[in-house]
Amino acid sequence: MVGVPMIWIVDPFAELIDVYHPNGVRHSLTASDEITAEPVLSGFSCPVADIFE
Template sequence: MSKVLALLIDHVEKHSLGWINGADAGYQCFADDPSKVRKPDVSFIRGERLSVADEPSGHCTIAPDLAVEVVSPNDEFSRVSTKVHEYLDAGVSLVWVVDPVGEEVLVYRQAGTRAFLTGKDYLDGEDVVPGFRCRIGDLFKPPVGIETE
């Protein structure tokens, strides 16, 4: 989802927090299958965990701090759920599952807690992306100048 990526890029760059990528970044950091690669729609690694010299030329071998999966119409819940558990097992601190159809976000934390956010709720970067906060409803607003039916 380009809106989540754009908002995170703006915040992360403005505050020099770390390294953020779209779906082109692959992660090969899964202990159960070292050859497994996952490409979240959006990912973030805190700056103190990755120096410029460490930026991967291939797949990243450390887990991101944040992984965002955007549910597409052809995604099955079980497949998305499997990815969430793989990310958490690999050490990802925070996973956001964004559902554009339902206009909701499911938040999964490494600590095992979850949150279901809609409309007027706020998506918070917590201690993973400090200072990031966005109203859920704003994630799903059409771009300025685009009319909806």
């Protein structure tokens, strides 16, 4: 992930999003979570459930 500020891996079958950060931190998000894109897209947020509708 050199030079990449964030990666989203979207699994439409499991309805999960794994968010990877360059410091090695990974978050797994489910339909009950809200996804953000800080600091890449300041102010962006979206319910994960909306992505899978």
